[in-house]
Amino acid sequence: MTESITETGRSVTAEASVVAGLETRGVHAWFGKHHALRDISLTFPARTVTGIIGPSGCGKSTFIRLLNRMHEFIPGAAMAGSVLLHGQDIYEPTVDAAEVRLKVGMVFQKPNPFPAMTIRENVLSGIKLAHLKRQNHDDIVEQCLTRAGLWKEVKDRLTASGGSLSGGQQQRLCIARSLAVEPEVLLMDEPCSALDPGSTLRIEETIKELAEKITVIIVTHNMQQASRVSDYCAFFLTDGGPGYLVEADATRKIFTNPSDPRTADYVQGKFG
Amino acid sequence: MSATTTQEPVAEVRPQTPWSASRSVRAKSGGTLLLSGLLAATIVLFTGAAGIDGWAVMFLGVSLLVALLRTARVGGKERRDAVMRVVITAAAVASFTPWLSIFGSVLLKGWPGIHINFFTQDMRTTVPDDFLEFGGALHAIVGSILMVTIASVITLPLGILSGVYLTEVRGRLTFLVRFVVQSMSGVPSIVAGLFIYTTWVTATESFSAFAGALALAVLMLPTVARTAEEVLKLVPEDLRAAGYALGARQWRTALMVVIPTVRSGLTTAAILGIARVIGETAPLLLTSLSNSALRFHPFDGPIASLPTYVFGYLQIGTEYAIARAWSGSLVLLVIVFILFTLARRFGGKDKR
Amino acid sequence: MTTTETPTPREVTVIFNREDRIFRGVVTGGALTSLVVLGLIGLFLFMRGAQIFGDKGIRFITGTNWTAGSGDGVIPDDFSIGAMLVGTIIVSLIALVIALPLSVGGALYLEFYAPQKVRGILVTLLDLAASIPSLIFGLWGIQVFTSFGERWAVLINDWLGWIPIFSVEFDNFGRSPFIAGCVLGSLIVPITTSVAREVYSRTPRDLVDTCYALGGSKWGAIRAVVIPYGKSGVIGGAMLGLGRALGETVAVYLLLNLVFRYNFRILESEGGNVASLIATKFGEATEYELKALVAAGFVLFLLTLVVNMTATTIVQKTTPRA
Numbered sequence: 029m030t031e032s033i034t035e036t037g038r039s040v041t042a043e044a045s046v047v048a049g050l051e052t053r054g055v056h057a058w059f060g061k062h063h064a065l066r067d068i069s070l071t072f073p074a075r076t077v078t079g080i081i082g083p084s085g086c087g088k089s090t091f092i093r094l095l096n097r098m099h100e101f102i103p104g105a106a107m108a109g110s111v112l113l114h115g116q117d118i119y120e121p122t123v124d125a126a127e128v129r130l131k132v133g134m135v136f137q138k139p140n141p142f143p144a145m146t147i148r149e150n151v152l153s154g155i156k157l158a159h160l161k162r163q164n165h166d167d168i169v170e171q172c173l174t175r176a177g178l179w180k181e182v183k184d185r186l187t188a189s190g191g192s193l194s195g196g197q198q199q200r201l202c203i204a205r206s207l208a209v210e211p212e213v214l215l216m217d218e219p220c221s222a223l224d225p226g227s228t229l230r231i232e233e234t235i236k237e238l239a240e241k242i243t244v245i246i247v248t249h250n251m252q253q254a255s256r257v258s259d260y261c262a263f264f265l266t267d268g269g270p271g272y273l274v275e276a277d278a279t280r281k282i283f284t285n286p287s288d289p290r291t292a293d294y295v296q297g298k299f300g
Numbered sequence: 301m302s303a304t305t306t307q308e309p310v311a312e313v314r315p316q317t318p319w320s321a322s323r324s325v326r327a328k329s330g331g332t333l334l335l336s337g338l339l340a341a342t343i344v345l346f347t348g349a350a351g352i353d354g355w356a357v358m359f360l361g362v363s364l365l366v367a368l369l370r371t372a373r374v375g376g377k378e379r380r381d382a383v384m385r386v387v388i389t390a391a392a393v394a395s396f397t398p399w400l401s402i403f404g405s406v407l408l409k410g411w412p413g414i415h416i417n418f419f420t421q422d423m424r425t426t427v428p429d430d431f432l433e434f435g436g437a438l439h440a441i442v443g444s445i446l447m448v449t450i451a452s453v454i455t456l457p458l459g460i461l462s463g464v465y466l467t468e469v470r471g472r473l474t475f476l477v478r479f480v481v482q483s484m485s486g487v488p489s490i491v492a493g494l495f496i497y498t499t500w501v502t503a504t505e506s507f508s509a510f511a512g513a514l515a516l517a518v519l520m521l522p523t524v525a526r527t528a529e530e531v532l533k534l535v536p537e538d539l540r541a542a543g544y545a546l547g548a549r550q551w552r553t554a555l556m557v558v559i560p561t562v563r564s565g566l567t568t569a570a571i572l573g574i575a576r577v578i579g580e581t582a583p584l585l586l587t588s589l590s591n592s593a594l595r596f597h598p599f600d601g602p603i604a605s606l607p608t609y610v611f612g613y614l615q616i617g618t619e620y621a622i623a624r625a626w627s628g629s630l631v632l633l634v635i636v637f638i639l640f641t642l643a644r645r646f647g648g649k650d651k652r
Numbered sequence: 653m654t655t656t657e658t659p660t661p662r663e664v665t666v667i668f669n670r671e672d673r674i675f676r677g678v679v680t681g682g683a684l685t686s687l688v689v690l691g692l693i694g695l696f697l698f699m700r701g702a703q704i705f706g707d708k709g710i711r712f713i714t715g716t717n718w719t720a721g722s723g724d725g726v727i728p729d730d731f732s733i734g735a736m737l738v739g740t741i742i743v744s745l746i747a748l749v750i751a752l753p754l755s756v757g758g759a760l761y762l763e764f765y766a767p768q769k770v771r772g773i774l775v776t777l778l779d780l781a782a783s784i785p786s787l788i789f790g791l792w793g794i795q796v797f798t799s800f801g802e803r804w805a806v807l808i809n810d811w812l813g814w815i816p817i818f819s820v821e822f823d824n825f826g827r828s829p830f831i832a833g834c835v836l837g838s839l840i841v842p843i844t845t846s847v848a849r850e851v852y853s854r855t856p857r858d859l860v861d862t863c864y865a866l867g868g869s870k871w872g873a874i875r876a877v878v879i880p881y882g883k884s885g886v887i888g889g890a891m892l893g894l895g896r897a898l899g900e901t902v903a904v905y906l907l908l909n910l911v912f913r914y915n916f917r918i919l920e921s922e923g924g925n926v927a928s929l930i931a932t933k934f935g936e937a938t939e940y941e942l943k944a945l946v947a948a949g950f951v952l953f954l955l956t957l958v959v960n961m962t963a964t965t966i967v968q969k970t971t972p973r974a
Contacts, residue, residue: 058661066658098545106661121665130547140538144560157548157556202542209546353800381869388765391757395845396774398838399781402792409795461682469679479964480687486892486960487693487953488899490927494949495693498700518693521686550668551675579785582901585931607787611902614791622795629788636783 049074049243050095050132050213055109056270057090057099064090066270067109070262072213077235077244079258079279081251083299086264087271088247089137092215095245096132097125113213130158133211137218139198141190141205148186150201154209168208176204177234196227203234214238216246220253232257251295255283263291336362360390403633410630413623418631422604423592428613428621437628439594440609443509446598447588447605448574450513451520456570459524460559463569467532468540468554478529485522492518493583501587509598512588512605516577524573531565532558564646571646575639579632581607606632694953701947703940708732712947718912718933720941731944733926733951735912739829740925740952743904744897746833746918751841752890758841759848759886760874778849782842790903793835798907801831805919820920829915829923832907836900840893847889847967851882888966895959899952901927926952 050072057065065087072078080088093099095111097118110117118128141150151169155162162168169186173179178200182193190201199219206214216235220228235257238244248254254261261283262276275288286292293299321329340358367382418436426435462481466474496515501507535558543553559566584590589602590612597603610628613621668676704712708731715732762774793801805825812818825831855878863873904925910932911922930945930952937945 054659056659056661063658096545098541100664100666101541101544107664108659108662119662119664121663122667124667124669126544126547126549126669128547129545133547134541134545136538136541136545138538140536140542142539142542142557142561144557144563153556154546154548157543157546157552159552205542206546351800351803353804377869377872381871384871384874385765388757388761391754392761392766392774395754395758395838395841396777396781398792398797398835399777399784399842401796402784402788405792405796406788458682458685461679462686465679465683469676469683471676471680471683473680473683477683477686479961479968480690482964482968483957483960484686484690486895486899486956486963487690488901488927488956490899490901490930491693491697491949491953491956494930494946495696498696498946499692518689521689525686550672554675554679575783579787581785581787582927582931586934607785610787610791614794614906625791626795629791632785633788636785637780640780640783 049114050245051112052095053110053112055091055094055111056107057087057094058104058106059102060104063270065094066272068273069109070273070276072243072245073260074212074243075239075241076259077239077246077257078260078262079254080245080247080262080264081249081254081294082264082271083266083294084249085271086266088264089217090271091264092134092217092245092247095213095215096129096134098129098134100125126158130209131211132213132215133206133209134215135199135202135206135217135219138222139195139202141193141198141201143189143191145190146187147182147190147193147201150190151204151208154205158209160209172204172207173201175207175234175237176200177230177237178204194227196223196230199223199227199231200234203231207238211242213243213245216244218247218249221249228253251283251297255279263288263294265290265294332366336366356393360386363390406626406629406633409623409626410628413627414630418627422594424594428616428624429618430620432620432623432627435624437606437609437624437631439592440604440606440628441631442594442596443588443603444578444605444607446509446596446603447513447516447584448578450510450598451516451577452570452574454513454517455520455524455573459521459569459573460528460566462521462525463528463532464554464559466529467535468550468558481522481525485526487518488582489515489519489580490582490586493586496583497586504599506600507587507589507602508600509588509603512584512603513598515583515587516580519580519583520573520577523576524569527569527572528566531562531569534565535561568643568647571639571643575636575643578635578639579607581611584608585611606635694950697946697950697953701943701950704731704944704947712944713737713951716912716914718929720938723938729938729940731941733929733948735914736924736926736929736948737951738914738916739908739923740898740927740955742916742918743829743833743836743908743923743925744894746829747836747840747897748890748894750834750837751844751893754837754841755844755848755889755893756879756886758845759852760878762845762849763852764870764874764878778842778845782846786839786900786903789835789839790906793831793903794906797835798826798831801834802826805830809919817916817918819917821917822921824921825919827907827909827921829908829918829920832904832923833918835903835907836897839900839903840896843896844886844889844893847892848882848886851885851889852878855881884966884969888963891959891963891966895956895963898925898959899927899956900925901931904928905931
């Protein structure tokens with residue numbers, strides 16, 4: 029297993045002396061008997077954006093759900109390997125999954141603001157839910173909404189229901205909600221797939237700004253999006269069996285001069 | 301593909317439904333119905349079959365005959381179809397008629413007894429056969445409210461917990477709990493009464509509103525638990541995931557995300573539970589009995605309720621006593637309908 | 653690309669902190685109340701009625717006497733519920749025989765025949781009917797329906813009196829198992845119709861469409877696809893209705909003369925059921941008689957529990973939860 033780390037993790041870690049925020053080592057995933065993901069070893073340097081690309085069904089979503097222990101909510105789910113956050117394996121029996129998720133936030137494919145809460149309450153919901161002690165709630169609301177690029181649009185109706193916003197606004201509200209608990213890593217599972225191009229662009233800008241402070245890992249099936257927002261790219265593929273990692277490298281290299289011919293075919297739109 | 305359609309002014313296209321019955325066809329079938337009805341009435345007049353039920357049977361017979369005649373020249377397939385249409389419609393009419401008859405008779409026979417005093421007086425100083433302008437059912441209404449309130453206070457938390465267990469905790473006993481709840485909803489109401497009698501009433505040596513409420517709670521619990529589960533199941537998995545992804549623990553996700561999302565659905569569960577037991581008579585005959593004076597004390601002595609009021613005055617059997625029973629039924633039915641409407645109103649709210 | 657061997661899945665431990673454990677404990681406790689209550693009902697009724705089972709043995713279920721003794725031992729106590737059990741089953745079966753075809757017909761009408769506008773109203777009416785208290789069914793039965801029912805009974809007796817179950821000893825047709833069964837039937841129709849409608853509405857639409865596409869008539873499609881598809885669901889629904897009818901108290905109390913004798917003549921003015929026996933005798937029962945009533949309640953509890961569990965199993969099997 030250690031061999032595979034060097035094999036697949038090389039290109040990224042070799043980049044520079046960046047701090048490794050999050051790292052996976054030989055990760056596998058199963059749903060019941062179905063082997064969904066095979067031997068993924070990746071390193072995500074801190075304060076960068078990593079795009080995870082690949083055709084549908086190759087386990088991209090499964091992979092990032094493994095990174096904050098959301099995987100285990102699916103009945104029958106199992107995993108192997110380890111996921112290291114600051115060198116600590118988050119699947120150790122002594123680790124509290126809730127603590128992990130506090131540090132590794134997640135934005136889902138479909139916007140899911142809490143319908144029973146106002147916009148303001150939605151932003152603060154993480155603080156309430158995780159029982160954090162924070163002062164200056166007003167500042168947090170403004171700051172998070174600003175970072176998510178939503179403040180100008182909603183500052184006059186913070187008491188409106190979260191469900192009253194448009195799809196793109198709801199997604200940015202969900203981003204703001206994740207930011208309020210100050211995660212170190214933000215996982216995004218195709219955050220723009222349900223949105224119109226305008227909202228997508230807005231969210232991409234948001235992602236770039238976020239990367240100044242936190243690590244972002246974004247799953248996307250949209251290669252233009254990956255090339256626009258990410259610093260690094262990891263390409264997943266499946267041959268009908270479990271999904272596996274083909275290569276991971278700096279985004280520019282993946283898109284201009286990938287080492288694997290399949291990557292070249294994929295980014296040029298020959299399949300997938 | 302040509303783009304000429306925009307050039308010429310085209311007459312506005314109206315939506316049509318060429319497959320639905322045309323006016324003449326509808327008039328024909330309406331006429332056939334009318335004629336069959338008249339024919340049936342004639343048969344009823346000239347033969348022994350009497351009453352509206354006799355007419356209904358004759359009408360069914362005539363309709364079947366018409367169906368057979370109309371399809372006489374076509375194949376057996378069409379004939380069977382036509383006959384079964386009549387038979388199935390008749391079955392539907394036969395199942396709905398008793399309920400309509402019940403609504404009608406309760407309204408007609410109950411209405412004369414509805415005076416203001418029915419809601420403001422008890423029967424302390426009134427004998428059952430006094431004119432309907434005297435005495436009322438205030439004590440019974442208060443007793444019912446008292447018992448149902450206590451029963452709800454006991455049942456609602458338990459029912460919701462049961463629903464939360466099935467949808468949030470999802471423990472090993474999920475199947476068992478669901479099965480038991482379902483089986484419990486079939487416990488005969490008199491058995492619930494007997495159970496509370498052998499335990500609470502025997503132990504406290506007193507019939508009481510609280511005993512009645514306990515018996516009602518036994519009957520109410522399965523309804524509330526089942527509805528609560530149905531409602532909680534409507535919460536999208538997304539929302540739970542969002543809660544967990546924010547680092548929330550299970551109990552905070554359940555209490556602060558899941559339950560608030562279906563607040564009105566849970567209200568529906570409570571209302572349906574109340575509607576289920578508000579008319580229960582049998583268990584109260586064994587636990588709270590009845591009396592004729594307005595009382596509020598939940599632990600001490602027999603207390604009246606609307607069902608036992610109706611039951612009691614029906615047993616007395618004199619003209620005005622029975623009228624009082626009908627009026628009590630009317631109030632009971634109106635309460636059930638109000639609860640039902642409320643449940644619908646709240647039930648529709650959560651669905652976004 | 654590496655081809656390492658597939659490792660075995662690792663054990664993932666989910667840590668619930670103290671608050672979560674308390675929460676899960678409380679919720680589990682709450683959910684188990686139903687189980688506990690159901691167990692306690694059986695336990696208490698059995699314990700309090702145990703003396704009767706000991707004294708009478710199987711004769712408690714087969715005998716027909718319900719005699720309160722004179723207390724001084726001259727006339728001994730003799731309690732048994734055979735007649736009432738038979739009465740319970742007969743009345744419930746009449747109810748079921750009436751309700752089942754009506755429910756199936758009603759459900760088919762609602763799903764396939766009713767015009768769109770009428771349908772909504774009828775469905776509301778159906779739901780409302782399910783919430784009419786049985787007391788009101790009883791009141792309506794004795795005050796309104798009996799006059800119709802007696803006339804039908806006379807007609808049936810005139811034409812079919814040669815069949816033993818339709819014969820009568822006395823020319824009194826009121827308060828008979830037939831009339832009580834009719835009212836109970838209309839009482840359980842809402843239950844069975846709802847279940848049947850639910851099941852029929854789940855018939856795969858493409859199967860029905862295939863029938864139409866093959867030139868089948870509406871009834872052809874119903875008979876070939878809908879009815880076979882919904883069969884076990886409808887049976888389950890019917891058993892739920894049966895369970896309800898077996899345990900019904902006040903409606904039967906009001907509509908049936910309580911007579912302690914095996915009676916299979918359904919038009920005769922005598923019968924009874926276990927539940928109404930309890931309601932009738934409860935008021936002036938001696939302590940020993942009370943135990944007999946509790947024992948009767950226990951038997952009824954077991955009977956309905958078995959019917960309901962069977963029904964639940966059937967319904968749950970046929971209507972998979974989403």
